[in-house]
Amino acid sequence: MASEQQLDAIKGAKVLMVGAGGIGCELLKTLALSGFQDIHIIDMDTIEVSNLNRQFLFRQSHVGQSKAKVARDAVLKFRPHISITAHHANIKSSEFNVDFFKQFDVILNGLDNLGARRHVNRIRLAAGVPLVESGTTGFLGQVAVHVKDITECYECYPKPAPKSYPVCTITNTPSKFVHCIVWAKDLLFAKLFGDKNQDNDLNVRSSDGASSSEHVDDIFERKNDEDTDCYGRRIYDHVFGYNIELALSNDETWKNRTRPKPIYSRDVLSDNQQNGNLDQSCSSGDLASVSAMATLGLKNPQDVWNLAENSNVFLEALKLFFSKREKEIGSLAFDKDDQLAVEFVTAAANIRAASFGIPMHSLFEAKGIAGNIVHAVATTNAVVAGLIVIEAIKLLNKDLENVRMTFCNEHPKRKMLLMPVEPFEPNKSCFVCSTTPLTLEVNASRTKFRDFIEKIVRAKLGMNLPIVMQGTSLLYEVGDDLDEDEIRNYEANLEKVLCKLPSPVIGGTLVTVEDFHQQLSCEINIKQREDFDEEKEPDGMVLIGWLQVPTDTENKTSAQNGESTSGTGTDQAAPLEIAEIGETEVNAVSKKRNFSELSNSSVSHPSCGNDTKCKNKEIAFCTLLLRMAYEMAFFAFLLELRRRAFVGVQLPVAASISSARNQISSLPRSDLSMESG
Amino acid sequence: MDGDALTEQETALYDRQIRVWGADAQRRLSKAHVLVGGMKGTVAEVCKNIVLAGVGSLTLVDDSPVTEEALNANFLITPDEKLFAGRSIAEVCCDSLKDFNPMVHVSVEKGDLSSLSTDFFEKFDVIIVSNSSLSTKKAINEKCRKLSKRIAFYSVDCRDSCGEIFVDLQDHSCTKKQVNETFECRLQYPSFAEAIAVPWKNLPKRVSKLFFAMRVIEKFEESEARSSGEISLADLPNVLKLRKELCEAQLFNESQIPDSLLERLLLGKLEFPPVCAIIGGILGQEVIKAISCKGEPIKNFFYFDAMDGKGVIEDISNPNSAS
């Protein structure tokens, strides 16, 4: 039990919890039981059915309501006299600025995505408030403590980049089921139901110019009076039949690969075989319940459908979109909670998989891959929440000596299921928590300012409201209070190449980039470089000092999903990765999960082989990626351990258990941090 | 796998965890019957976890009345006397748990755990005992072992910021996955009585000090006929005396059981909620592993101490008598 002194610190503390999902529910309960009296909680999400198996403060009747508010009300039932303030809002919104953060003694993150974690990290650094960061994936979990100038910040060590696949793998040479899912979701689904004006690589084919572009544009368009059945079959035959035949005509591509088999609807289905009972089964009022599975009588989402079933689902789903949800066509984006969209994508991916000799998958599995669904169980969240509170209490007691980073292992490491390690020191050249400038290699006469803003400032530096200056000249800024002239000027700047900006950004100049909301400012030295490798440096720029995880698959690290709870819009993503630590050396043995394809391939920029027609552009299918667990504090952990091992510093965990215990038991009583009183 | 497919409702509710342990495991869970005795904070956590996970049924045994102390780490009890007056802890907790997952049948069995018959235990697949005396733990464990049906037995306790889990799965076969390979494994467990009878000097050097300290406290409570947790710092001299006796009998160095640790355990009548969450989470996971036969279970003790932050598995079984 906590000592008197600890209890006083707990009672007097004001804490901010970010995220009221899987970890958040457990954390709020444990904080309240532990005696915390003033808790703020931020979460923009609402409750879904699939949360109920672990977010135990929520009930079926709460589906659709604010997580933060329902969680508060549920905890007040067993601790009615404490103060819990719920904010149903995005953590990135401007109300949660540095001053807001300053009122708290400690910040506790139960978040699910990299963007929100980075954002919180910056604001709490500016506010000078310590942070306990956490994440879980299945049975794996991690809790880390971040104290300004004392321990690493969340961004001191690299976070892996989102995974992407070369466009040619997706359009021409899929070899894994995930490639088929990406094709079905980001190309076919987007092409048929999404914004027609968006770039879509479904037009990119390995065939030569013979396929005229007008032909391509027409094919996906439904003709005015075309029957939906005919339209569906026409699309089917085009994408699974004709396109495959075209691809086959390029012998070069198939020299070392298995040739795919074109599939035409007439070969799979007899005429008029497809006959969902559309009219009886769907009441037009409830669009969310429109389902091809329901009309076709397919019940179990765990079943793997055969080719005919997939073909029926494909045609039926397409028909249902046109008959029941026509208004949405042209503006649909894939959503894992959209049953009909998941059915369509599953069927399309399976038919394509069949064509390429890749095993087909159930809707349940396909949904997990397409929606990048997090594996989550209540028990790991409960354990992690307990660990967070233990660290929070140490922070409140200023017991910085004893704060720890803890890993929850699935398999014991040297008998340990819960493995504490000492926190790491700040990275002296971290662009977030130090002032070390970054360097950007760029061809200033060729690179547009827009690319600099999008690919560097937003994507790599993670700024939401950036201001860019060269010398005293303002080149770019975002905000509500700009006048029209300013907006026009900044827009015009975006289209210019760097050396043509009003205040030219060329080799030898220094650019300052700031985000007022995050109170983060960093300087970038510009270095002129003429040429870039299109494959390895697709941005046409290289940012030095910003650490990117190597894309080498030999690292055997696996990107994992993490437990969800959203403080921001991107749901379901997450952190972490767990290291296995040997007695004397670090083994980065991956913890592979059966969610395999997504999780075990590191990002790569594989060459497109002989297929010269392939553009090297990558499909940025961020939805699939974003949520992935690139956080991998583990990586940081691993690198640091290697560094320490290299310089001969003793690893904290390598110390024998008995000697550690002896040290602890020989401490004077007052140092026993969890002493009861 | 035998039995029916999961219903649509089950698949929707358990979606995220099926992605962790698979549909087979979920089906086995939904057919498992669990009995728990001793409803303190740690057990409340375990119950929450297994009800959320979707076990078939959960039966609670604890006739004691709701007191101020019972509220300490137990979020299943609303501190409103109107709601709990005249009812047992098990009854109050039962109402809360039913609410967590309408698909799980939660009920109360009146009476004292130690007086329940062997026949009664036969209805269950898992039995969890907490806040019980040494003799009760031994007796229930033995009753489980007498049955032809294999019952998973656990005992769990949190004192101060320390927690202990004991596991007896008798003869357990399971599959475990490591680095994309699936292995079959088979484990033989000693009973609680056998485990604590293993001579201390035969144990590996690095065994958690908590193992020994808990044995001293347990023995002390038994010798004084106290109920579990009914001790205080005033008992320290007698506890130290008992430690000396036990260590002499075991030819074991007393310094392996530090005074400071015993002091903490004596003081820790109230559970420390973060440790309840941690121990309850680990035990919840163990129950799921045992029922689903997926994943290598703990053999056969688990310790967590918030002071060093380590969560450690200890195998306390006599290599010679392993049957």
Ligand SMILES: [Zn+2]
């Ligand atoms: Zn940093």
